[in-house]
Amino acid sequence: MKIKPFKLERFFAEHEFTAPFNMCASDCEPLTMAELLDMADKASLKLWANLGLGYTEPQGHRLLREEISRLYKNISPEQVLVTAPEEGILVAMTTILERGDHVIVTYPAYQSLFEIARFLGREVSEWLPREHKGWSFDINDLVSLINPRTKLIIINFPHNPTGATITRSDLAKIAEIAGRKDIVLFSDEMYRFLEYDERDRLPAACDMSRTAVSLSGLSKSFALAGLRIGWLATQDGGLFKGFAGYKDYTTICSSAPSELLAIMALRARDRILKRNLELVGANLERLDGFFAEHPDLFDWRRPKGGTVGFPRLQGETKSSQFCADVREKKGVLLLPAEAYGFEGNNFRVGFGRRNMPEAMEKLRAYVNQYMR
Numbered sequence: 001m002k003i004k005p006f007k008l009e010r011f012f013a014e015h016e017f018t019a020p021f022n023m024c025a026s027d028c029e030p031l032t033m034a035e036l037l038d039m040a041d042k043a044s045l046k047l048w049a050n051l052g053l054g055y056t057e058p059q060g061h062r063l064l065r066e067e068i069s070r071l072y073k074n075i076s077p078e079q080v081l082v083t084a085p086e087e088g089i090l091v092a093m094t095t096i097l098e099r100g101d102h103v104i105v106t107y108p109a110y111q112s113l114f115e116i117a118r119f120l121g122r123e124v125s126e127w128l129p130r131e132h133k134g135w136s137f138d139i140n141d142l143v144s145l146i147n148p149r150t151k152l153i154i155i156n157f158p159h160n161p162t163g164a165t166i167t168r169s170d171l172a173k174i175a176e177i178a179g180r181k182d183i184v185l186f187s188d189e190m191y192r193f194l195e196y197d198e199r200d201r202l203p204a205a206c207d208m209s210r211t212a213v214s215l216s217g218l219s220k221s222f223a224l225a226g227l228r229i230g231w232l233a234t235q236d237g238g239l240f241k242g243f244a245g246y247k248d249y250t251t252i253c254s255s256a257p258s259e260l261l262a263i264m265a266l267r268a269r270d271r272i273l274k275r276n277l278e279l280v281g282a283n284l285e286r287l288d289g290f291f292a293e294h295p296d297l298f299d300w301r302r303p304k305g306g307t308v309g310f311p312r313l314q315g316e317t318k319s320s321q322f323c324a325d326v327r328e329k330k331g332v333l334l335l336p337a338e339a340y341g342f343e344g345n346n347f348r349v350g351f352g353r354r355n356m357p358e359a360m361e362k363l364r365a366y367v368n369q370y371m372r
């Protein structure tokens with residue numbers, strides 16, 4: 001059996017670098033090298049100037065793992081494995097899952113979160129949110145999906161693509177149930193730190209439970225997708241050993257320059273996160289205004305965190321057709337729900353980029369010209 005194409009990544013491979021206005025990106029406006037070096041502390045600049053370009057420590061640069069562990073309460077540098085974010089998903093899924101296992105995943109989802117499990121022949125159940133309740137994920141729905149073969153629960157909050165999240169008490173319940181039933185909790189926290197109200201920020205799963213795994217990285221909230229730096233963090237020594245061993249078959253170690261740039265970024269994290277939250281907040285307000293002008297055309301449920309939202313196109317036109325037409329006529333890239341294999345007539349908007357207002361004006365012109 002071959003692994004199925006990653007629809008969303010194939011879509012971006014085709015359109016991301018040709019469409020003039022990307023209005024569905026999930027990262028924040030990428031930092032430039034000059035901006036990052038400008039924020040860097042003296043010690044890392046010195047390391048940068050003298051950096052050797054040999055293999056690096058397989059687990060990740062010691063100083064990088066120290067900075068990463070500062071993002072957590074109960075994680076030491078020894079409990080962090082540096083990987084590219086997408087690589088972390090592959091490493092974790094292949095290590096954790098065995099024949100006959102059942103997996104539950106928040107859905108719609110970034111495809112690798114469930115597709116690797118399916119490729120491995122594992123049964124996958126989808127934990128769906130309720131759109132009419134603001135994309136709320138009901139924990140009772142999750143509990144009803146658990147069976148004696150459930151080995152892994154995969155969650156992703158803030159959620160790509162809806163921007164939804166859950167309450168702290170629901171996360172605590174999930175961690176408790178998973179721990180009690182010997183289920184691994186895998187929490188994709190790529191959009192953590194981009195909650196618009198800090199009170200909505202969930203604790204990291206790896207801090208909450210000894211058997212949970214958190215995936216995070218610099219691509220989204222930290223505006224550094226090009227570094228390809230992310231990590232897996234867990235207190236579970238057995239799982240960790242498996243992850244580290246599997247990485248020997250993927251990349252062995254990370255890129256030396258990227259690791260150092262990542263150290264600089266994490267040392268300047270408050271500045272970077274403030275910049276990104278301001279950008280996302282201002283863009284989101286503009287989007288609220290746009291969707292409020294057209295309630296008959298779009299059903300918009302405001303996200304709680306992250307850089308993306310998942311409005312639904314009302315009426316007869318298919319969202320895939322709408323997205324293709326907007327791209328053709330106005331050069332604006334929107335991501336149809338079909339890229340998630342999701343049946344609803346939704347599409348993804350992204351609001352982490354600096355030119356979002358310009359892209360939105362193009363979309364507004366499209367709406368006025370062709371939909372009114």
Ligand SMILES: Cc1ncc(COP(=O)(O)O)c(C=O)c1O
Pocket residue numbers: 026084085086087110156160188190217219225228
């Ligand atoms: C939820 C989620 N997890 C993981 C990833 C993978 O991140 P990266 O593309 O930096 O490998 C993405 C990227 O879009 C994502 O949205």
